[in-house]
Amino acid sequence: MDKKTLLAVDDAEINRKILSKLFSNEFDVLEACNGKEAIDVLNKKEGNVDIIILDIIMPDYDGFYFLEKIKATDYADVPVVISTTDTSPEAEERLLDLGATDLIYKPFNPQNAVKKVKAILARHEAENQKIKITASSLEERHTIVMRQTNTFSAEYDFVTKKISIDPEYSSYVHRDFCNIDISDPSTMIGLIYRPDLDAVVSFLNVGEIRETTQRYINIRILTNNNIYEWFRLALTVHIEDSVKTKAIITFNNINSEMEAIKKLEIFSSVDRLTKIPNRNTFVEKTQGIIEENKDTKFAIVRFDIESFKIINQLFGTYEGDSILKFIAVKLQEIIEPIKNGTYCRITSDLFAFSIPYENEDLLTSVIDTLVAAVKMYPLNFDITLSFGIYIAENSEYSVRHMLDRAGVAQKSTKNNYKTHISYFDEALREQEEIEITIVSEMKRALENGEFKIYLQPKCDMRTGKIIGSEALVRWLHPEKGLISPRSFIPIFENNGFITELDYYIFETVSKQLNEWRNDGVPILPVSVNVSRADLYDPYLFPNIVKIVDKYNIPHEYIEFELTESSFISDNHKLVELTYNLQKAGFHVLMDDFGSGYSSLNSLKDIKVDVLKIDINFLPTSTSDERASKILASVVSMANALDLKVVVEGVETREQADFLISIGAYEAQGYYFFRPMPVEDYEKALKAQFEASQK
Numbered sequence: 001m002d003k004k005t006l007l008a009v010d011d012a013e014i015n016r017k018i019l020s021k022l023f024s025n026e027f028d029v030l031e032a033c034n035g036k037e038a039i040d041v042l043n044k045k046e047g048n049v050d051i052i053i054l055d056i057i058m059p060d061y062d063g064f065y066f067l068e069k070i071k072a073t074d075y076a077d078v079p080v081v082i083s084t085t086d087t088s089p090e091a092e093e094r095l096l097d098l099g100a101t102d103l104i105y106k107p108f109n110p111q112n113a114v115k116k117v118k119a120i121l122a123r124h125e126a127e128n129q130k131i132k133i134t135a136s137s138l139e140e141r142h143t144i145v146m147r148q149t150n151t152f153s154a155e156y157d158f159v160t161k162k163i164s165i166d167p168e169y170s171s172y173v174h175r176d177f178c179n180i181d182i183s184d185p186s187t188m189i190g191l192i193y194r195p196d197l198d199a200v201v202s203f204l205n206v207g208e209i210r211e212t213t214q215r216y217i218n219i220r221i222l223t224n225n226n227i228y229e230w231f232r233l234a235l236t237v238h239i240e241d242s243v244k245t246k247a248i249i250t251f252n253n254i255n256s257e258m259e260a261i262k263k264l265e266i267f268s269s270v271d272r273l274t275k276i277p278n279r280n281t282f283v284e285k286t287q288g289i290i291e292e293n294k295d296t297k298f299a300i301v302r303f304d305i306e307s308f309k310i311i312n313q314l315f316g317t318y319e320g321d322s323i324l325k326f327i328a329v330k331l332q333e334i335i336e337p338i339k340n341g342t343y344c345r346i347t348s349d350l351f352a353f354s355i356p357y358e359n360e361d362l363l364t365s366v367i368d369t370l371v372a373a374v375k376m377y378p379l380n381f382d383i384t385l386s387f388g389i390y391i392a393e394n395s396e397y398s399v400r401h402m403l404d405r406a407g408v409a410q411k412s413t414k415n416n417y418k419t420h421i422s423y424f425d426e427a428l429r430e431q432e433e434i435e436i437t438i439v440s441e442m443k444r445a446l447e448n449g450e451f452k453i454y455l456q457p458k459c460d461m462r463t464g465k466i467i468g469s470e471a472l473v474r475w476l477h478p479e480k481g482l483i484s485p486r487s488f489i490p491i492f493e494n495n496g497f498i499t500e501l502d503y504y505i506f507e508t509v510s511k512q513l514n515e516w517r518n519d520g521v522p523i524l525p526v527s528v529n530v531s532r533a534d535l536y537d538p539y540l541f542p543n544i545v546k547i548v549d550k551y552n553i554p555h556e557y558i559e560f561e562l563t564e565s566s567f568i569s570d571n572h573k574l575v576e577l578t579y580n581l582q583k584a585g586f587h588v589l590m591d592d593f594g595s596g597y598s599s600l601n602s603l604k605d606i607k608v609d610v611l612k613i614d615i616n617f618l619p620t621s622t623s624d625e626r627a628s629k630i631l632a633s634v635v636s637m638a639n640a641l642d643l644k645v646v647v648e649g650v651e652t653r654e655q656a657d658f659l660i661s662i663g664a665y666e667a668q669g670y671y672f673f674r675p676m677p678v679e680d681y682e683k684a685l686k687a688q689f690e691a692s693q694k
């Protein structure tokens with residue numbers, strides 16, 4: 001075989017010589033001393049270059065220049081390996097974003113560098129070939145990829161619905177792996193590490209994919225040694241003429257890579273990006289200081305940048321990183337001189353510090369200095385910091401717990417536009433206590449049947465007739481009395497208990513409908529709420545069906561209220577669930593439509609049956625002309641799309657009249673009915689039924 005050609009771009013002659021020497025056995029090596037010359041070489045060779053090794057920092061025409069320029073040439077496909085000394089993941093990410101194929105690190109390790117570059121080239125060629133080769137040459141493609149990397153692959157054909165798996169698979173993962181049925185997550189249990197299972201299920205869900213794309217996930221898979229090892233899965237879905245043809249999954253064993261990263265993190269005491277102490281170091285050091293100074297009060301402070309995400313989006317992650325480094329430097333300058341002061345970066349834009357606290361003076365001056373320093377950062381954007389403070393009076397709590405409390409205080413500033421500084425105070429402490437009670441009692445409460453459903457009728461405003469209801473949970477606490485879902489649902493959503501509770505509600509509602517049916521009570525649809533957290537249960541849909549079918553309830557009598565997630569990444573789960581539920585004959589309502597989470601935009605992806613619009617999401621009075629217009633046009637749009645509309649939160653006659661005037665007839669609100677115990681609802685139903693018989 002002919003030798004391949006490699007182009008080494010580096011301003012330092014010594015580096016070019018090293019590369020020449022390393023690679024001359026395997027490649028014809030060309031050299032260039034800056035980005036411009038490199039482009040010239042490519043042009044002269046008319047694309048006869050197979051791979052490029054590129055230095056980034058060079059005078060005049062640097063690596064960035066080259067990456068930018070090559071995109072516009074015919075050689076945009078030639079793989080570019082960056083040689084760099086910067087091993088930070090941030091630098092890696094940035095360079096890959098700019099179009100680099102991979103990175104090698106200076107100083108070069110002779111054997112590894114050559115191996116790695118060859119593997120990159122092989123992978124690149126295999127990937128390029130992949131597009132051209134059809135299924136018939138599966139074997140060939142597999143071998144190309146396999147030879148060079150720790151990889152095996154599997155291919156799913158959407159037409160024949162068959163999976164072909166690389167026969168080599170069993171040298172990487174457990175031999176039972178071939179028994180997995182990707183449409184049935186239960187077949188993965190034991191072969192895929194349980195905590196990774198949900199992620200795998202959503203990873204494999206390609207329902208919403210519309211164009212050829214690739215995505216990645218790192219998970220742990222059982223090997224023949226009966227241990228779990230890390231694999232990176234890459235999934236490519238091919239689409240031709242908007243039809244899915246096949247999906248290819250490659251499995252790349254990255255166990256040693258992951259272990260190396262873990263070790264690095266444990267051993268390192270500083271934060272990778274900013275080089276100031278990391279969280280672990282902070283916790284340890286602060287713990288020690290507090291224990292040695294039992295009579296001193298300390299202020300534990302957590303702070304972050306408001307809307308940091310937006311800054312990243314507007315100015316790019318590079319600018320974002322540079323702000324973080326700037327803050328780290330300022331924090332260091334301010335805290336370092338303070339005796340017994342400690343500080344760190346926790347993660348992303350979250351920082352913390354701890355200083356002795358005699359009175360507010362020192363703390364105030366630290367915060368003021370920090371805020372003033374950040375204002376100096378040259379950016380066309382107001383950088384606002386928000387602070388949460390916990391004052392530690394004794395060392396009864398661990399520093400981790402104190403940080404959590406500072407975090408709780410910090411969160412409370414988020415609902416407040418005026419103040420960006422908040423102390424963990426008595427009110428928050430009470431809240432914390434309530435949370436502790438709620439969490440410690442929730443399991444027992446569920447077993448004791450303390451969770452009750454209330455039903456709130458939905459009615460047709462023109463006739464006042466009940467047309468269905470929504471099940472809303474209440475906690476009937478033996479001592480504390482009736483607790484509103486607004487105080488416990490967010491906590492359950494955080495700790496995952498909501499899913500258990502929701503199943504209980506689904507079951508209670510099904511049971512109740514069954515009872516009514518047996519007793520000859522006329523039944524109307526009941527809707528139940530599905531929390532966003534429920535979507536993380538991979539068995540949500542089959543479980544719903546199991547519960548409802550246990551009581552033989554026709555599916556049109558149970559409706560599901562879903563809220564769109566603020567995290568776009570979750571939305572494919574929502575799309576999938578909606579699809580499954582509807583296919584099984586259930587109705588799906590989009591709850592809280594217009595709340596900001598849900599939007600007109602989402603209607604194109606999620607095909608619900610009913611929009612629930614909360615009138616309180618609109619500016620208060622209906623006399624407000626704009627609000628009325630918005631509502632009216634949403635209703636007419638919904639009508640045009642054949643979507644039913646239910647308006648929630650209707651409290652006054654005026655609201656009802658207005659809604660009828662714009663063609664929205666169904667409502668749920670205090671003006672008509674409040675949520676009521678099941679017995680009361682039953683009475684109302686019976687009364688309505690009897691009236692209609694007359």
Ligand code: C2E
Binds near residue numbers: 472
């Ligand atoms: P949601 O799903 O938006 O339910 C409607 C809420 O609005 C209910 O509050 C209801 O009592 C209240 N509401 C009804 N009509 C009016 C009105 O005219 N004016 C006003 N101001 N409010 C009205 P509730 O029962 O306190 O429930 C609060 C939230 O808790 C629910 O909001 C829902 O997100 C959640 N939730 C309740 N039960 C469950 C459940 O079983 N599972 C899950 N996952 N979440 C639930």
Ligand code: CA
Binds near residue numbers: 591
């Ligand atoms: Ca609801």
Ligand code: CA
Binds near residue numbers: 592614648
């Ligand atoms: Ca709602």
